[in-house]
Amino acid sequence: QLQLVESGGGLVQPGGSLSLSCAVSGSTLDSTLDYYNIGWFRQAPGKEREGVSCICATGIMSKFTDSVNGRFAISRDKVANTVYLRMNNLKPEDTASYFCAANWEPFSNFCVLPGNGRYKYRGQGIQVTVSS
Numbered sequence: 734q735l736q737l738v739e740s741g742g743g744l745v746q747p748g749g750s751l752s753l754s755c756a757v758s759g760s761t762l763d764s765t766l767d768y769y770n771i772g773w774f775r776q777a778p779g780k781e782r783e784g785v786s787c788i789c790a791t792g793i794m795s796k797f798t799d800s801v802n803g804r805f806a807i808s809r810d811k812v813a814n815t816v817y818l819r820m821n822n823l824k825p826e827d828t829a830s831y832f833c834a835a836n837w838e839p840f841s842n843f844c845v846l847p848g849n850g851r852y853k854y855r856g857q858g859i860q861v862t863v864s865s
Contacts, residue, residue, distance in 0.1 A: 735759045735769070737833045737856035744862045745823055751861060753818040755833030766790065766809055768839045771816045772847035773807070775829035776858075784846030785831070786818060791842050798846060801827070823863045830858040 741753040755771060758764060772787035786807045788795040795807045806819040820827065834852035838844075845851060 735764055735835055735854045737835055737854055739831065739833050739856045739859040742831065742859035742861045744864065746865050747824060747863055749823050749863070750819070750821045751823065753820070753831055753833075753859065753861070755816045755818075755856060757814045757816065757835060763839070764814075766792070766811055766814055766816070768837060769835040770838045770841055770844040770852070771809070772834045772836075772844065772852055773818050773831060774834060774847040775827075775831045775861075777829035780829075782848065783829075784848040787844035787846050788816060789841045789844040790838055791840055794843055796844060796846060820861070823861075825863045827861060828863050829861060831861050832856055832858045 736758045738756045745751050770789050773785045775785055776782045786797045788807045804822045809816045833856040834847045835854040836852040
């Protein structure tokens with residue numbers, strides 16, 4: 734079983750920045766990032782769930798939804814087994830609960846944005862509010 738724990742959310746003014754962290758842990762040796770594609774999705778009240786970003790298990794490929802492309806960055810630390818989502822130039826429409834998700838795809842060089850049950854594991858979510 735894999736556990737995902739998000740941190741780093743909060744309140745920020747428009748134009749500001751936040752970094753979210755997703756700490757990945759499990760009870761087996763294959764719980765490292767090499768074995769999982771990691772994605773982020775968000776859910777705002779009254780809106781559909783939206784896949785935001787993903788990074789593949791090898792770390793060589795990442796993807797972003799159009800609305801955040803150029804403003805968000807995804808990275809990972811294999812030693813810490815943690816994935817980060819750096820969010821810059823935040824807008825009020827970025828306000829949502831953000832969730833980290835993982836799917837078993839060992840040494841994959843490709844990822845797809847989370848959605849439609851593509852990722853088996855998810856964290857509990859964390860709130861990001863962009864407001865003046």
